[in-house]
Amino acid sequence: MGSIDDGSTRRNTGTEENGDAARERAVEAALGKLDLTAKVALLAGADMWSLPANADIGLGRLVMSDGPVGVRGEQWTADDPSIAIPSPTALAATWDLDLARRIGGLLAQEARRKGAHVVLAPTVNLHRSPRGGRHFEAYSEDPHLTGEIGAALVAGVQEGGVATTPKHWVANDSETERYTVDVRADRRTLRELYLAPFEAIVRKARPWGLMAAYNQVDGHSMSEHDALNNGVLREEWGFDGFLVSDWTGARDTVRSALGGLDVAMPGPVTVYGERLVAAVRDGRVPEQAVDELARRVLRLAARVGLLAGAPAAVPVPPAPVDGEALAREIAARSFTLLRNDGILPLRPGLGSVALVGAAAAEARIGGGGSAQVFPTRVVSPLDGLRAALPAATALSYTLGAEPRTHVPPFAGGLSAELLGADGALLTTATLPDGTVRWLGQLPDGVGFDVLRAVKAVGTLTPRSTGRHRLAIRGAGRFVLTADGAQLFDGVLEFEGNDPAGAFLNPPELVVELELEAGRPVEVTLRHTLPEASAFAGFGLVSFALGHAEPVGTADELIDEAVVAAAAADVAVVVVATTEEVESEGVDRDSLALPGRQDELVARIAAVNPRTVVVVNAGAPVLMPWRDRVAAVLLTWFPGQEAGAALADVLLGACEPGGRLPTTWPAEEEDCPVWEVAPTEGRLDYTEGLFVGYPAWQRRAAAQPAYWFGHGLGYTEWAYEGLDVHLTAPGAAPALAAPAAASAAVPAPVAAAGEDPYAALARAVVRVRNTGARAGREVVQVYLAPDGVDPSRPDRRLAGFAVLEAEPGQVAEVRIDLPLRAFQTWGDAGWELRPGGYGVEAGRSAADRRLSGVLDVPALDVPALDVPAQG
Numbered sequence: 001m002g003s004i005d006d007g008s009t010r011r012n013t014g015t016e017e018n019g020d021a022a023r024e025r026a027v028e029a030a031l032g033k034l035d036l037t038a039k040v041a042l043l044a045g046a047d048m049w050s051l052p053a054n055a056d057i058g059l060g061r062l063v064m065s066d067g068p069v070g071v072r073g074e075q076w077t078a079d080d081p082s083i084a085i086p087s088p089t090a091l092a093a094t095w096d097l098d099l100a101r102r103i104g105g106l107l108a109q110e111a112r113r114k115g116a117h118v119v120l121a122p123t124v125n126l127h128r129s130p131r132g133g134r135h136f137e138a139y140s141e142d143p144h145l146t147g148e149i150g151a152a153l154v155a156g157v158q159e160g161g162v163a164t165t166p167k168h169w170v171a172n173d174s175e176t177e178r179y180t181v182d183v184r185a186d187r188r189t190l191r192e193l194y195l196a197p198f199e200a201i202v203r204k205a206r207p208w209g210l211m212a213a214y215n216q217v218d219g220h221s222m223s224e225h226d227a228l229n230n231g232v233l234r235e236e237w238g239f240d241g242f243l244v245s246d247w248t249g250a251r252d253t254v255r256s257a258l259g260g261l262d263v264a265m266p267g268p269v270t271v272y273g274e275r276l277v278a279a280v281r282d283g284r285v286p287e288q289a290v291d292e293l294a295r296r297v298l299r300l301a302a303r304v305g306l307l308a309g310a311p312a313a314v315p316v317p318p319a320p321v322d323g324e325a326l327a328r329e330i331a332a333r334s335f336t337l338l339r340n341d342g343i344l345p346l347r348p349g350l351g352s353v354a355l356v357g358a359a360a361a362e363a364r365i366g367g368g369g370s371a372q373v374f375p376t377r378v379v380s381p382l383d384g385l386r387a388a389l390p391a392a393t394a395l396s397y398t399l400g401a402e403p404r405t406h407v408p409p410f411a412g413g414l415s416a417e418l419l420g421a422d423g424a425l426l427t428t429a430t431l432p433d434g435t436v437r438w439l440g441q442l443p444d445g446v447g448f449d450v451l452r453a454v455k456a457v458g459t460l461t462p463r464s465t466g467r468h469r470l471a472i473r474g475a476g477r478f479v480l481t482a483d484g485a486q487l488f489d490g491v492l493e494f495e496g497n498d499p500a501g502a503f504l505n506p507p508e509l510v511v512e513l514e515l516e517a518g519r520p521v522e523v524t525l526r527h528t529l530p531e532a533s534a535f536a537g538f539g540l541v542s543f544a545l546g547h548a549e550p551v552g553t554a555d556e557l558i559d560e561a562v563v564a565a566a567a568a569d570v571a572v573v574v575v576a577t578t579e580e581v582e583s584e585g586v587d588r589d590s591l592a593l594p595g596r597q598d599e600l601v602a603r604i605a606a607v608n609p610r611t612v613v614v615v616n617a618g619a620p621v622l623m624p625w626r627d628r629v630a631a632v633l634l635t636w637f638p639g640q641e642a643g644a645a646l647a648d649v650l651l652g653a654c655e656p657g658g659r660l661p662t663t664w665p666a667e668e669e670d671c672p673v674w675e676v677a678p679t680e681g682r683l684d685y686t687e688g689l690f691v692g693y694p695a696w697q698r699r700a701a702a703q704p705a706y707w708f709g710h711g712l713g714y715t716e717w718a719y720e721g722l723d724v725h726l727t728a729p730g731a732a733p734a735l736a737a738p739a740a741a742s743a744a745v746p747a748p749v750a751a752a753g754e755d756p757y758a759a760l761a762r763a764v765v766r767v768r769n770t771g772a773r774a775g776r777e778v779v780q781v782y783l784a785p786d787g788v789d790p791s792r793p794d795r796r797l798a799g800f801a802v803l804e805a806e807p808g809q810v811a812e813v814r815i816d817l818p819l820r821a822f823q824t825w826g827d828a829g830w831e832l833r834p835g836g837y838g839v840e841a842g843r844s845a846a847d848r849r850l851s852g853v854l855d856v857p858a859l860d861v862p863a864l865d866v867p868a869q870g
Contacts, residue, residue: 019311023302026310030057030298036287039294040276045267048440048539049074049116051297058308062301064165064244064265065116067107068123068137069366069639070373073114076439077374078432083110083323083640084365084375087618088123090334090636092139093658093711095778096802097152099330104156104164106323111162117304118163118209124150124197125173127619127662128691129673133175133587136367136618136637140661141692141708143193144797144821147200154205161314163304165244166201168213169222169233170194174676174683175587179249181678182216185685190217191825192689195228199237204757208241208303212261214249220259223250229260242296257285262293266440324376324641331638331645333776336658337712343610343630345652345714346570352394354565355382356604357574357597358402359616363642364576367618369504369584374432375640381574381614384643388651396568399551400561400604403595404578406508407471407546410434410523414458414545418442420450431456434545436527441539448539455526456545462515466550470523471510474543477528480511483521487511504585506542523547558600566607572650573601576616587676591622591668601625614646620664626705634658652714659711659778659844663693663704670702693845694793709780709797709844715771717843720810722850723764724839727816756823756830759816761854765841766812769805776804779841781815782848783822786836792824795840822856834858 031039038054046052046061053061066072070082083106085091091100111119123134127141139146154164171183171194185194201207210233212222222228223245233239242262250256250264253275264270279285298307305312337344346353363380366372382397389395414431429443436454460482462468470487472478475494480487492507515521525545551557565571575597581588592598602625605611611629615621618637626632633656638645648654665671672695673687687695693708763781779802784795799815822837823830834856842848 019313023299023307023310023313026307027295027298027302029309030059030307031291031295033057034294036280036290037277039290040272042294042297043263043276043290044270044272045263045265047268048266051263059298059301060306062118062304062306063116064118064120065111065114066370067111067119067121068371069637070375071107071110071114071116071119072373073116075441076437077429077443079430080114080374081376082114082373083327084373084378085327086331086334086639087136087366087637088139089136089618089661090638090658091153091330092145092149092661093334093336093636094330094802095145095659095661095800096333096657097148099333100149100152101156102321102326103330104153104158105160105318106321106326107153108157108160108162109317109320110323111157112160112317116162117306118165118300119157120165120167120211121157122150122153122164122166123168124166124201125168125171126194126197126691128173128685129676130591130620130662130665130671131588131674131676132173132619133582134367134369134584136582137369137371137584141663142661142797143196144200145661145800147197147204150197151201151205154201154207158205158208159314159318161304161312161317163208163241163300165209165211166198166207167211168246169198169210169243170213170228171217172213172215175585176677177681178585179214180216180681182219182682183685184218184682186688188825189685189688193691195232200757202233202237202239203755206241208300210239210241210243212243212245212249214246221251221255223261224252224255224259226259234260240296240299242300254279254284257289257293262296327639328641328645328648331635331641332648332654333657334636334638335645335649335656336634336636336660337631337656338634338706338710339626339629339632340712341630343570343612344633344650346650348390350389350393350569352396352568352570353385353389354561354568354571354608355385355395355397355574356400356561356565356571356600357576357614358399358404359576360572360574361397361399362408364578364616364637365639365642366637367582367584368579371584378640379643381572381643381646384645384647385572385650387644388647396564398561398564399557400573401554401558401596401600402551403576403593403597405580405594406473406578407469407510407548410458410460410545410547412458412460412547414456416443417455417457418446418451419453419455421452423453426450434458434547436541436543438539438541442541451529451539451541453526453528454541454543455524457522457524458545460515460521460523460547462517462519462521462549464550465517466514467512468515468550469510469512469546469548471508471546471548472525472543473508473546474506474527476530476543478543479526480524482513482523483515485513487513504583505580508546554596558596558603561600562603562607565604565611568608569610571604571608571611572614573604573611574614574616575601577618577621582618588619591620591665593621598622598624601629605629612650616642620662622666622668623705655714655776656711657713657776659709660706661708663696663708663845664706666703666705670699670704672696672699689791689793694796697794697845707844707846709778710847711778711844713775713777715769715773715775715807717775717777718768718770719765719841719849720768721764721766722839722841722852724761724852724854726761726854726856727759754819756820757818760819760822760856761817761839763799763815763817763839763841763852764812765801765815765850766810767803767805768810769807772807774804774806776802777811778802778843779813779815780843780845781817782840782842782845783817784838784840785833786838786853795838795845796821797845832856832859
């Protein structure tokens with residue numbers, strides 16, 4: 001982590017320590033009043049999102065909410081929208097810890113607004129393979145960058161008085177067979193890669209919670225993994241928060257209780273409850289183990305202000321922030337300019353701009369799955385450019401190529417009728433986009449036990465005459481009618497064994513009908529719920545009505561876009577992945593852009609050399625045309641302010657500040673790690689430590705399209721000086737409180753007398769802005785062991801810093817290199833490797849412009865006590 005010293009480091013105070021002590025006294029007092037049944041009641045969800053209250057001890061109802069890209073709250077409904085921020089890959093692309101912390105503050109603000117006390121975030125699994133379907137929801141291929149960004153976000157959320165649960169603990173790096181897959185990795189690989197970001201977050205930011213993954217590690221389910229949960233996480237790292245299962249992830253009563261799982265979600269049907277009471281009474285689980293689980297839940301309640309007699313960790317929330325403005329700022333800061341021949345920023349006085357692409361009119365703001373929220377608004381690229389371009393600049397729009405294989409949701413708005421027995425109307429709800437997605441709760445408090453059917457009703461006024469498409473997406477029985485005619489009456493079956501698959505990736509049925517432009521047509525879709533409509537104890541209703549206007553053939557759409565682009569001064573082509581490609585619950589089959597988007601770009605570039613391609617994707621995609629276009633700008637999944645931020649960057653109001661947090665391949669066959677599918681239930685991480693850029697650096701025959709850390713701006717930088725020295729020569733580093741220290745984020749926990757994140761060395765890097773405008777640079781420092789050791793990566797990121805400078809200005813940053821960067825995991829635990837290290841500063845893993853040598857002596861750093869299965 002880098003720093004520009006401003007003297008703002010904060011430390012714990014006596015008052016804060018007294019608050020910790022007061023909370024612990026309140027926790028013990030409350031625990032002492034509870035009998036076994038009451039203690040066990042604390043350990044399982046009362047419903048989809050909450051833990052139950054207990055008035056006898058002054059315990060309030062504790063609410064959790066999904067939250068990586070916005071806080072949804074207890075209801076998944078457009079009637080209660082959320083600020084939709086850019087994807088975690090976008091946040092990591094900023095390499096900006098202050099910005100991550102500010103985003104954490106916004107998430108806390110949104111959580112408080114929605115009555116939530118725990119945000120189920122951040123996702124800090126690694127980008128092991130670009131095929132990972134949930135790639136967009138995690139930060140990076142690099143454990144150091146992941147840990148630093150994650151710790152900053154956790155600090156920001158908890159400074160707002162709201163808990164976090166970094167997830168998914170651990171090795172949930174792909175989606176195929178995610179509920180059952182047994183991940184096998186050697187201890188060194190686990191420690192140096194997959195456990196590393198969790199350790200950094202636990203030690204530096206002290207999260208109040210953690211979420212256990214669905215998968216197994218070395219034959220043990222993570223909800224039951226005693227060695228990792230109790231041995232490593234709690235005994236070694238000093239984690240004192242609560243461990244919650246991923247939803248439906250707890251499978252066994254005794255193994256979960258003994259394995260340290262504090263909370264089984266959702267409820268009310270879980271492996272705990274009466275099953276755990278019985279296990280204690282017949283001696284399979286000691287009551288002391290239940291006490292420990294309950295104690296951690298009560299500690300969580302105390303920290304968020306829900307336990308009588310316990311002062312909240314943050315009694316007064318921070319000042320409010322403008323969520324939409326912050327979402328726009330982070331989007332622009334995250335945009336990563338991969339290629340630029342000088343066309344960007346666009347010059348003033350353009351006569352015409354041709355905007356092309358489905359995602360230009362309908363922005364792809366986030367990935368699929370539980371990370372989705374209903375945004376407060378969405379600014380598309382078309383909207384953003386229309387608002388920002390001067391009136392004298394003509395802006396045209398064409399679709400070009402349709403990337404989706406599914407019909408988009410009905411755009412006219414629908415109403416939903418919730419029906420009980422014999423068709424009785426229970427209540428109604430608004431459906432802005434034709435999607436019904438109710439999880440855990442129904443509108444107006446209707447119970448799942450009385451709901452028998454849902455009927456979506458709306459009016460379709462066609463814009464075009466011709467063959468329109470209507471679509472049903474969902475699993476179960478449906479009846480579709482339009483213009484008085486019944487178009488479908490039958491059952492759609494979901495194929496697959498993922499329990500959430502019918503919710504996240506349901507089947508689709510498409511019907512066509514002739515409609516006349518301007519003549520309104522009533523459309524209804526009735527979904528009859530099965531008798532057992534609850535899933536593992538909680539209710540779930542999910543389906544959608546889609547509609548698509550007649551369009552030309554695929555060839556006609558591309559031809560139309562090529563003609564428009566050829567006639568324009570500049571062509572801006574927005575290409576994108578879809579929810580079908582990047583989503584929770586499914587890994588990617590290919591890295592190619594869906595549909596005929598590659599052909600679209602190639603043909604437009606052939607007729608207009610001033611073609612800018614905007615890549616709207618959360619994870620790597622192939623770009624076979626990248627050397628034939630004027631510029632390539634990666635916008636990730638940019639959140640609800642997508643178009644406004646894009647206009648800011650294209651027109652030069654903001655500089656694209658992003659740097660790649662993950663290496664992007666040129667070809668699929670070049671990827672060092674490709675396989676994500678288990679063999680007979682087992683997924684072996686045979687590549688060991690060689691994931692991401694360390695693996696690419698050992699593949700001389702195949703170079704990536706763009707390296708980890710790469711990104712251009714609107715100015716140029718000269719790297720002029722590097723000084724590096726030990727901060728504690730000849731002795732173990734002393735403990736140091738980080739800048740994150742506060743009541744909500746205490747000083748780090750040290751194990752065996754050491755703080756692995758204290759600085760062992762410091763690099764001072766001087767850079768000069770040699771361009772004509774102010775700019776932002778990300779200085780990256782890599783550590784390379786002296787000599788060739790086939791067991792170690794050639795180099796690893798050890799620190800980084802963000803700086804800004806005016807034209808001609810020299811900026812200097814001090815980047816601390818932590819002890820952990822010089823350690824490897826061995827038979828005795830963490831071992832310092834003395835000797836010569838190359839210290840390299842630059843702009844990416846491949847563009848290292850300055851180098852120095854650091855000699856590290858054999859220091860007196862005690863090894864850790866290693867748990868038996870750690």
